[in-house]
Amino acid sequence: MGPRFKFYSVVLLAVLLGVSQAAQAAIVGLPMNLKYQFERIKLDAPALPPMAHVKFCMTYPQDCRSTGMVFRGGGVELTADRYAELVKVNAEVNRSIVPTRNTRGVVAEEWLVGPSRGDCNDYAVTKRHALLQRGWPARALLLAEVVTSWGEHHLVLVVRTRSGDLVVDNLNANVRPWAKANYRWVRVQSPSNPRYWSSVAGSAA
Secondary structure, X not given: OOHHHHHHHHHHHHHHOOOOHHHHHHHOOOOHHHOOOOOOOOEEEEEOOOHHHHHHXXXXXXXXXXXXXXXXXXXXXXXXXXXXXXXXXXXXXXXXXXXXXXXXXXXXXXXXXXXXXXXXXXXXXXXXXXXXXXXXXXXXXXXXXXXXXXXXXXXXEEEEEOOEXXXXXXXXXXXXXXXXXOOEEEEEEEOOEEEEEEEEOOOOX
């Protein structure tokens, strides 16, 4: 079997498998633990949004605007450039906010974009805001309420890609597939409208 025959065999196999250049670019350059991950959070029934998010939307209406367009799959293509941008935003926001616990209770809770001090909510909405400003679609940036292994309610940002859902989080410096985050999932923003939330299938709130 000559080199030329091998080359054309590989090309033919790629065509038959529907492997596009864009799909290959999304795989090349990503860390090994993010390659070939196709897991996605399964949304269930509509759920009440957190009260603090309702107040957040009144303060930051541009971050809660619905485009009314959710494409098939709903996710963005995770190219190497997009992944690098996601890692950069996650790191920059984690460095820019001094962690400060909310001691005023749920009723007085505020979610703020870009504060000098804040809790998990502020990290999550600041990352989402920064990615929106960079042109990422709202349908792919979903706030999510989870419960940590030590029983504390926590807010993270889920980034919905065509390769699966990723989590950016102030408790972890890495961008992770959602299934590898050791959380109990409670509710997630709806991809169709940022003001709406859904429960997570298979999770007890």
